[in-house]
Amino acid sequence: MFSSSSSSSSSSIRTSSHHEPPALNLIPSLPDDVALNCLARLPRSQHPTLSLVSKSIRSLLSTPLFFNSRSLLQCTQHVLYLTLRSHGSSLLWLTLHQNPLNSANPNLLVPVPPIPSPSVGSAYAVIGHMIYVIGGSINDIPSSHVWVLDCRFNKWQPGPSMRVGREFAAAGVIDGKIYVMGGCVADTWARSTNWAEVLDPATGRWSTVPSPVEVREKWMHASAVVDDKFYAMADRGGVAYDTRNRVWESVGSELDTGWRGRACVINGILYCYDYLGHIKGFEVKQGLWRELKGLDDVLPRFLCGATMANVGGNLLVVWEGIGGGKEIEIWCAEIVVKKDEDGELSGKICWSGKVHSVPKGSSIVHCSAVAL
Incomplete structure (x- = not known):
């Protein structure tokens, strides 16, 4: 080949x-x-x-x-991209640069060009070497615009606009297509009809995903794709969309009550960080949460602003640490996760450390892993 x-x-x-x-x-x-x-x-x-x-x-x-x-040649490696919010609406885009030969700073976040039109509450999706930044509000008005970062060259280009404007929507990738749902008030025919949409990057066109009336009143706070189903957690009961059978389903109570904050999926297990300071994994087929053990003496008790990504099959956690003076620190930890024969989950730290400093008042927005 x-x-x-x-x-x-x-x-x-x-x-x-x-x-x-x-x-x-x-x-x-x-x-x-x-x-x-x-x-x-x-x-x-x-x-x-x-x-x-x-x-x-x-x-x-x-x-x-x-x-x-x-x-x-199947020699690509997964690279972390991180978005931080600083000074109100200002967005910082950075990528994790790993250099084992530099013993002093083997892992550092380095800046990439900022998005041309920053917004609040955008959704994110990754296909290949591209990061899609979808919607978000500009001057408090939900936008339908899409920006695409080509991570090979760290260059931005406009993507196909959605049919309706959205902020804080849910997004996920299945079979090379981007699904988005929510983030708009279904108070008009256009917003109601296009409450959920799908983008085919091959054609550059958004298409309507038919949705029942009862799901259009929900506002999403987290989303993930597990076993080819698009899960979106809402303020009043999460929903799941089976893209192959085009069926909407409710989310079980265990997932609904246990999923808090940002999450990622590794080997079919959804990982998230809860308010009690635990990283947990959820197996959809069993409907069961399990704590990721082996990290108590390695990671801080509480990870402020914890955000996660699947980086080449490992769990990478990013959080905000306490810095000195007028700065806060950005910390990362890469964790190898395993499931034993009894289904118990354990983690082993590959590396952990401070990777960046930002002014106080900044916060982590999102992180993505891209194969390059």
């Missing part, structure tokens, strides 16, 4: 319209397609050093060809 794609690597590199074309002979004495095969396998932590080797390699690292080759 790769050889057929890389056979035209030289011409693809030469004709890149977005970057200065690198010279041939990426690695002396090796054909360019073989050199590309080798370079694409190196971990992302080595890319900054790799870019210093030559101008041609530095240019290669910023081409679609390089990222496509990593994907074909």
